[in-house]
Amino acid sequence: MRRGRTSILTGALVAFMGASSPALATDTGLIFVSNERSNDIYVLSPDYELVTKIETDRRPRDMHFNAAHTLLYVACGDDDVIDIIDVATLEVVDAIPTGPSPEVFAFSPDESQIYVSNEEDSTLEIIDVADKIVTARIPTGAEPEGVIHSIDGKTVYVTSEVADMVHVVDLASQSVVKNIIVGTRPRRFIVTPDGSELWVSDELSSEVHVIDLATLEIKEVLTFLPPGFRPEDVTPVGMAITKDGSKTLISLGRANHVAIIDTASRNVLSYVLVGSRAWSVDLSRDEKTAIVANGLSDDITIIDMGSMKPVRSVPVGRTPHTVVIDD
Amino acid sequence: MAWLRPVLALIVLLAGTGLAAAEDVVLGYLSQTDDPRYVRDWGYARLIAPPADTTVDGATMALKDLSFVTDASGLSVTLDAREAPDLDGLKIALEAQIAAGARFVILDLNAELVSGLAEAAAGSPVMLINATAPDDSLRTACFAGLLHSGPSDRMLEDALTQYLRFQNWTRALVLYGEHPRDSIIAEAFAKSAARLRIGISDTRPFTLAADPQNREQNNIKLLTGGTDYDVVFVADTRGEFGRYIPYATNLARPVVGSVGLTPLAWHWAFERDGATQVSSRFDRMTGRKMSGEDWSVWIAAKAILTAYTKITDHSVTALADYMRSDAMRLDGSKGVSLNFRDWNGQLRMPVMLATADAVIAVAPIEGYLHRDNTLDTLGTDRAEFRCSP
Numbered sequence: 001m002r003r004g005r006t007s008i009l010t011g012a013l014v015a016f017m018g019a020s021s022p023a024l025a026t027d028t029g030l031i032f033v034s035n036e037r038s039n040d041i042y043v044l045s046p047d048y049e050l051v052t053k054i055e056t057d058r059r060p061r062d063m064h065f066n067a068a069h070t071l072l073y074v075a076c077g078d079d080d081v082i083d084i085i086d087v088a089t090l091e092v093v094d095a096i097p098t099g100p101s102p103e104v105f106a107f108s109p110d111e112s113q114i115y116v117s118n119e120e121d122s123t124l125e126i127i128d129v130a131d132k133i134v135t136a137r138i139p140t141g142a143e144p145e146g147v148i149h150s151i152d153g154k155t156v157y158v159t160s161e162v163a164d165m166v167h168v169v170d171l172a173s174q175s176v177v178k179n180i181i182v183g184t185r186p187r188r189f190i191v192t193p194d195g196s197e198l199w200v201s202d203e204l205s206s207e208v209h210v211i212d213l214a215t216l217e218i219k220e221v222l223t224f225l226p227p228g229f230r231p232e233d234v235t236p237v238g239m240a241i242t243k244d245g246s247k248t249l250i251s252l253g254r255a256n257h258v259a260i261i262d263t264a265s266r267n268v269l270s271y272v273l274v275g276s277r278a279w280s281v282d283l284s285r286d287e288k289t290a291i292v293a294n295g296l297s298d299d300i301t302i303i304d305m306g307s308m309k310p311v312r313s314v315p316v317g318r319t320p321h322t323v324v325i326d327d
Numbered sequence: 328m329a330w331l332r333p334v335l336a337l338i339v340l341l342a343g344t345g346l347a348a349a350e351d352v353v354l355g356y357l358s359q360t361d362d363p364r365y366v367r368d369w370g371y372a373r374l375i376a377p378p379a380d381t382t383v384d385g386a387t388m389a390l391k392d393l394s395f396v397t398d399a400s401g402l403s404v405t406l407d408a409r410e411a412p413d414l415d416g417l418k419i420a421l422e423a424q425i426a427a428g429a430r431f432v433i434l435d436l437n438a439e440l441v442s443g444l445a446e447a448a449a450g451s452p453v454m455l456i457n458a459t460a461p462d463d464s465l466r467t468a469c470f471a472g473l474l475h476s477g478p479s480d481r482m483l484e485d486a487l488t489q490y491l492r493f494q495n496w497t498r499a500l501v502l503y504g505e506h507p508r509d510s511i512i513a514e515a516f517a518k519s520a521a522r523l524r525i526g527i528s529d530t531r532p533f534t535l536a537a538d539p540q541n542r543e544q545n546n547i548k549l550l551t552g553g554t555d556y557d558v559v560f561v562a563d564t565r566g567e568f569g570r571y572i573p574y575a576t577n578l579a580r581p582v583v584g585s586v587g588l589t590p591l592a593w594h595w596a597f598e599r600d601g602a603t604q605v606s607s608r609f610d611r612m613t614g615r616k617m618s619g620e621d622w623s624v625w626i627a628a629k630a631i632l633t634a635y636t637k638i639t640d641h642s643v644t645a646l647a648d649y650m651r652s653d654a655m656r657l658d659g660s661k662g663v664s665l666n667f668r669d670w671n672g673q674l675r676m677p678v679m680l681a682t683a684d685a686v687i688a689v690a691p692i693e694g695y696l697h698r699d700n701t702l703d704t705l706g707t708d709r710a711e712f713r714c715s716p
Binding site for chain 2: 101119120140141142143160161162163164165167179181183184185204205206230232235254
């Protein structure tokens with residue numbers, strides 16, 4: 001939001017101070033969808049009606065709440081900032097500058113640091129949230145994307161889409177300690193809740209690599225094939241896992257399906273038909289609902305986890321990237 | 328090739344020492360000095376930016392892009408780029424590259440030079456990759472040691488005719504110029520049009536000279552008059568005549584081919600599938616827009632280095648076999664994975680249909696299906712392909 005940043009900042013200060021009180025976390029049930037091409041976030045009510053559109057800096061992509069769910073952070077790739085949205089007032093109240101083209105980020109467990117991949121200059125940046133300054137810049141392979149930390153918070157994993165590898169970054173020494181070669185164009189991660197496995201989606205080799213976090217070796221390579229599709233149509237990107245780790249959702253991109261799998265046995269429980277080029281997927285807190293952003297049909301699809309069927313699709317802005325639910 | 332033997336012997340000796348040192352990979356690149364295809368004052372109307380005078384930047388960028396993974400794989404990669412004015416000079420340069428250890432050499436050369444080098448290199452332990460000569464004759468020549476990383480004429484024209492069919496523009500007027508490549512392009516379009524049943528209302532040559540006695544061939548109004556058509560197809564390698572055809576036709580019809588809507592390996596305005604990052608890295612490195620030729624060189628280098636990092640047998644045969652197999656899932660930032668066709672060494676790829684500043688469509692156009700791989704709707708398919716050396 002190059003336009004009128006100062007007025008927003010002044011107006012926001014009051015709201016920001018109010019919002020920082022954890023008492024205001026209200027489990028609104030609101031659904032937030034970042035739209036890369038319309039530079040806004042659609043806010044939908046729990047019954048999927050449009051509440052408002054929040055204008056952000058250009059190209060909003062990955063989003064995360066703080067633990068208290070009072071603030072929503074949004075990486076804006078074309079303005080090199082992470083915007084901060086007050087969940088109570090649904091306004092952008094602040095922004096943290098980043099390196100060029102932030103795409104995906106993660107908070108440290110204590111929320112004092114942000115780890116962000118900057119796809120244009122091939123770095124992982126560590127940003128101090130309170131001071132809003134970059135404290136470390138770690139070179140990665142070209143086009144870094146997925147970022148996640150280990151459960152103990154000591155290690156960060158980053159994918160490089162061009163180098164086809166996962167970088168293992170030790171936070172104490174702030175250096176890459178290992179590179180793990182995975183499939184073609186690795187995108188996103190999940191860590192299983194028991195902390196034993198790191199899953200990586202490989203968009204162009206149609207695979208998910210399962211890495212054993214104890215040994216940092218590849219343990220298994222999973223493939224998916226919804227009926228009627230060819231292997232090359234399957235381009236896995238977004239992933240989500242239930243809190244007990246029993247089920248994993250994997251969006252299959254151009255195959256227009258989400259695979260719901262039994263995590264332990266790796267068996268596919270269902271292929272759910274969604275919109276065009278399914279990417280980011282998120283689960284509601286009660287895990288009764290999953291929502292997937294469909295990048296090429298500009299809508300989101302709601303999946304009922306009980307029946308594992310699509311319930312409905314809801315139009316959003318242009319090129320939806322990420323969905324998060326405030327509950 | 329007797330001169331190779333000492334080199335091979337040396338390599339065997341080195342391999343025998345069993346040192347755990349990094350493996351050296353020499354990537355060759357050959358171009359023609361003052362290649363007439365890249366002369367600027369021919370005015371490539373479809374490009375806003377000045378055309379590349381060298382595509383070696385594409386190879387340089389691929390080395391940088393993959394440096395993390397090649398380092399991690401213990402490969403020490405160097406680029407050996409050379410140029411020469413003619414075939415004899417290029418042959419000497421290629422021999423020197425092979426002697427320096429190059430096992431893959433990327434060629435940014437016209438079809439005649441590619442063909443000459445491929446013949447000369449037959450039997451040597453080197454794989455050539457033709458990046459920028461689109462001629463189908465190079466594909467049907469079936470050189471054992473030659474792959475193609477740029478699209479063939481037929482692939483480009485198939486992409487275009489898919490779009491014409493999709494738009495229901497089913498009758499084309501074909502105009503072609505005097506450059507030898509113009510007839511080749513027009514012929515590829517005719518074959519492609521026949522496959523998708525696009526009618527050709529007439530095929531007419533044009534000339535640049537303004538001689539009034541020859542006005543049927545140099546006056547655009549007359550050239551496009553006296554017949555009906557939905558679209559004008561122009562085959563004009565130099566682009567000097569073609570750029571004046573849009574908005575000057577006798578009937579109000581779109582112009583496609585060498586001008587107007589053009590089929591290309593790459594266009595800087597494509598913004599899906601990570602294409603923006605590739606284009607902007609190139610832009611930052613060179614100060615110019617990435618062209619289709621730059622992309623074809625970039626993807627050739629990327630394919631070679633990817634093969635080195637994905638398989639352990641680094642013999643030329645094993646690497647090339649891998650590149651021609653379904654196991655190769657190469658990322659060209661066009662949204663689908665790419666590999667080389669096992670029957671003619673051609674890289675499968677989507678083709679962009681672009682104007683000067685926008686990508687209008689990407690072929691295969693949705694709805695064109697194929698029993699093996701949708702990308703095989705572009706170019707001569709396995710069943711119809713015949714080697715004719």
